[in-house]
Amino acid sequence: MNETRRFLPPMAALNSFVAAARHGSFSRAGEQVGLTQSAVSRQVAILEDWLQSSLFERHGRRVVLNPTGEAYAEHIRLALDRIRSATEQVMRQTExxxxxxxxxxxxxxxxxxxxxxxxxxxxxxxxxxxxxxxxxxxxxxxxxxxxxxxxxxxxxxxxxxxxxxEEMVVVCAPDWRDAHAVRQPADLIGKPLLFQTSRRSAWNRWFDGCGLSDIPPPKGPVFEHFLMLAQAAASGAGAALIPRFLIGPELDSGVLVTPFDQSLRDDxxxxxxxxxxxxxxxxxxxxxxxxxxxxxxx
Structure with missing residues (x-):
């Protein structure tokens, strides 16, 4: 083996090693690099044989870098990132x-x-x-x-x-507002409220901003996306807090209305x-x- 090849392990082995080092798992590394768990394990074994040094400590299905592996991973990760970045730049120029x-x-x-x-x-x-x-x-x-x-x-x-x-505003269907006699913020206490997955505390903060903190915790169904939330509110499922910029068409058409001026803003x-x-x-x-x-x- 010439000197150049001696110090350049196979790229597939290096890529599998870096993925396993990042995830601490051969199976999760395989998901990243598109190989099976056993194939990643074989690639790591090839690299360890090439280096004549172990890189991981095995704990059942988990793998943890040993000191040699930690030092090696830091350098190899940076080198692969530079190769990937340089390759992407060339491909963008040509494609x-x-x-x-x-x-x-x-x-x-x-x-x-x-x-x-x-x-x-x-x-x-x-x-x-x-x-x-x-x-x-x-x-x-x-x-x-x-x-x-x-x-x-x-x-x-x-x-x-x-x-x-963003500015979040209370919205509901006009028929729902009238049927539940919603005229001021306190009228929403105990009424059907709708929540968005990443803003579960929004109603609590809105009630606090209205000076209504000593009330039962608001509850209701949770929706992952705001447009699903808006559709549910327009269908009469309850009131929702939604960023104003996301529901312009519904407000303009009257499908949704804002019964109060009080909105919710944060950092x-x-x-x-x-x-x-x-x-x-x-x-x-x-x-x-x-x-x-x-x-x-x-």
Whole structure:
């Protein structure tokens, strides 16, 4: 074996090793790299034989890096990230300018999609692929360049571009409002209320803001997406707290009404989160600049 090959283990073995080091599991590593658990185990064994050194301690189905493995993983992970980044840059140059962006479902449907014709008009050579994702994940592992995030600027290993904060308003069907004699905030106590998965405390905070803290804890059905919540409210299932910018069509048509002026605001906000190497991606820089222009009136 010549000196060059001696110090360059097989790429498949290195990739499997890094995935197993990250997840502490050969089965979860296999899901990431597209191999079976046994195939990942074989690749790691090949690497350990190549190095003539063990890298993991085995605890049943769990694997934990030993000191040698920890030191090796740190260097190999950085090297693979650099290879992946360099490869992506070359492929973008040869395949055209394309981005993969994850978005919160309701945000994508009601705020982002209607604005895409303007993006196309400004950058006709830019292709943006969108996928619905509701919870934070590793952008690089997921194959995404960026994502729409709501909350605090706490997405790991990412750059945050502030977009805007939201105003949540109470909405219900007009017939439901009249049938339940809802005229002031206290009238909602004990009435059917609807919740959204990631805003389960919204009703508590809204009641507190109205000076109604000594009341029974509000309860009701929970919906994952705001547009499902809006449809349930429009059908007369109860009252809901929904960001105003997501339900403009329903408010304009009268399908939903806001019985009170009291709204709910907090410090959480929408962000465009981007991989930490985003500034080297010209397409992502252009998308970032474009979406920033769209938030000025929100």
């Amino acid at each position: 055209g300018r394309e981005l993969n962006i994850a978005t919160l479902p309701s945000f994508g449907m009601r705020w982002l999609a209607p604005r895409l014709p303007d993006l196309t008009a400004r950058h006709p050579d830019l292709t943006v692929n969108f996928a619905a994702q509701s919870f934070p994940f590793d952008l690089r592992d997921g194959g995404y360049d960026a994502a729409i995030h709501f909350g605090q600027p706490d997405w790991p290993n990412a750059s945050h571009l502030f977009l805007f904060r 959480d906000a929408y962000y465009l989160v981007r991989r930490d190497d985003w500034a080297s991606n010209r397409a992502l820089v252009q998308f970032s600049d474009w979406i920033a222009t769209q938030t000025s009136g929100t």
